[in-house]
Amino acid sequence: MKKKALIAAVGVAIVSLLAGCSSTGASSGSTSAATDKPQSQADKPSNCDNKIVYPSATRVSLWGWSPTLPVAVDAFDKAHKDVQICWTNAGAGSAEYQKLSTAIAAGKGAPDVVMLETDHLNSFLIKGALVNLSDYGADKWKSDFSAGTLKDISSNGGIYAIPDDGGPVALMYRKDIFDKYGLTPPKSWAQYAAAAAKLKSAGGPAIGDWPNDTPAFTQAMFAQAGANMFDYSIDKKTSLGVDIDNAASRKVLDYWDDLVQKGEVITTGQSSTDFVSELASGKVATFIAASWEPGHLTGAGFTRGPESPWRVAMLPQWNPGSPVQVNWGGSTYAVTTQSKVPHAAAEVALNLFGHENQQTLGAHFPQHLKAQKASWFVDAEDPFFGGQQANKEVWIPAAHGYKGQGYSPFQDYYYQQITAMLTKTTSGAETSAAGLSKLQATIVSYAKAQGFTVKVK
């Protein structure tokens, strides 16, 4: 009975998706693609990772590494007679960014549409690499995103990328360990530290991990305490506001350094394979993670279903009375200024995940509010968390509380310097105050050398 209902629901969803896609494809698709200059046969990207359905249509090249892209690209191509996506997986994260940066420097070789994480948008915006999608009808979609998401994808009022996957941050915890030591999910960082002490005195595992090599996470922790490190907008291209050495960041560093000193957290790097094995073997009781992490860990072979020991709770707060939610990672689709078919490319960026459904969703947390409100998403029981309704209980409220943050126009360099600071502060070789003041000095002098007018708050 239940199974039948599910099949029916999925069926309805597919039908409505196809209907939705083909209708937009037929109307907006034909008009927008027509405004591009005709694409010659030689200009059509080939060597696609997917199968082109309509060979005569305008072809848009796409770089991206999202695991559900094959499904989404096929669905798009089937529904659009005048625009076809030619997708290539050019590597995940920095592997792709390095290729894109090289193509930008060379002046050719970039794809029409590229998958970027929100924290890197400014880094490509300043190179003049991204098209203002507001000129291509993106403003119509504004109501589909939360204010925090809109802040992340906009600069000077223009929308430069269309988000798909978000990264609300929460506290993953091991239910078995929590039960064994009589713990409940901490609501504040004070409770988190108390739980850490309790685990330690009872001979239990470490409460969590404080890595050096995961600066996007560290940055999210700074932001939660109220630090807004950068102020940058594309209309004032050469001016940059910097506020790194502040009380909020110091509070975060001091808090974690204290736990490290007491031996209540481990300091394993999260890009090492060791970390995954430590998560699996119960060496930590909690893991501060973004919504994409369960999908990542499932890929690493973690158990799903009733046996899964993991559950998820809201991120602990500095001030539980006025909670602050943060974002870590998440992906968007932007159109490059090298594209010769920007109208068709914008159509791809807007519509590729514009009608998110159970098939294209994969392990995404959809930034589209429509999908966030859909009952198939809200009520979903996540097998990674033993059937907990993680979306309803945690990820959706965490995403709604997010207000956006400021990113630098040289995010990779900033991240490298955070890691360099943490290797010193976490090992105790440097105090958090000295570390942050050096970090700020390094960033300010780098920004000046790059030609920015720096305003230190």
Added chain:
Amino acid sequence: MTGIGSYAVRSSAPRARATARGRSVRPKITGWLFVAPFALVFLVFLVVPLAYAFWLSLFSKGLATGTTFSGLANYVKAFSDPEFLGGLLFVVVFSVVLIPLQMLVSLAAALVLDTVTTKLARFSRLMIFVPYAIPAVIGALMWGFLYSPGFGPLAQVFALFHASAPNLLGSHDVFGALLNVVTWQWSGYYMIIIYAALQGIDSSLYEAARIDGANQWQIALRIKLPLVASALVLILVFALIGTLQFFTEPQVLAPSSNGVITPSFTPNMYAYNLAFANSQINYASAISFALGLVVFVGVYIFLFATRKKGRIV
């Protein structure tokens, strides 16, 4: 290139003197034709990219500014850049420790294999050489696994004694960890070079030494060692150039090091990360040339100091 060309001319000189002047040009052209395939590849894939990189290094480009000609300013910046100088200091110290160690290991192995002539020796020779046949990236990945305190064999060994494995890629041990990987990878190759040199020694020398009452130790130290000195110098130059350009192993092990292996850990890694992660192609070119200069000066000084023994210069 010119060496081969002039050789061709020299060998044909007697005949050329006897014939008309016009015909003496032809052997010259033949020489160049022989060299042409190499010269073309050499020009297109080495000289032109080098010249282009040098051209790039003379310009500056900030993220917020356009490209401007800055002459040698990038080089001035490089030699006062603490990240570049720090990386340079690391590779110099690393070379000072690594090269003697490597030479000692490879020399000892070669001397033993040269003296012992059993089937086991031939098998050992192959086994010592095998690490060199493993691609550097694969070798580094493998060592990353062996070093892992979480799930590698170390973890299991230490678990037997109810202890937790040390983090060999932590800030205290990373030097030794990399030293081990490189020694493992290259000693076999150097051993083969020394072994080949040992095989070229006339065995009547050993006979004469034995008649004079020398034992195996004395033969090894007083006869074999001086006669393979030029091979040792060759190895030293190879190792010096290779180590100053250290890149693959730290780059591959960096993700497992929790930030201890920084993007500017060695000058070559610094150049790579500047160019491809931080989009500073001009400054990266300058760093590369600055490193090239340091390597050239280092090798030249060394060859000058050993010119009597080595006869390479």
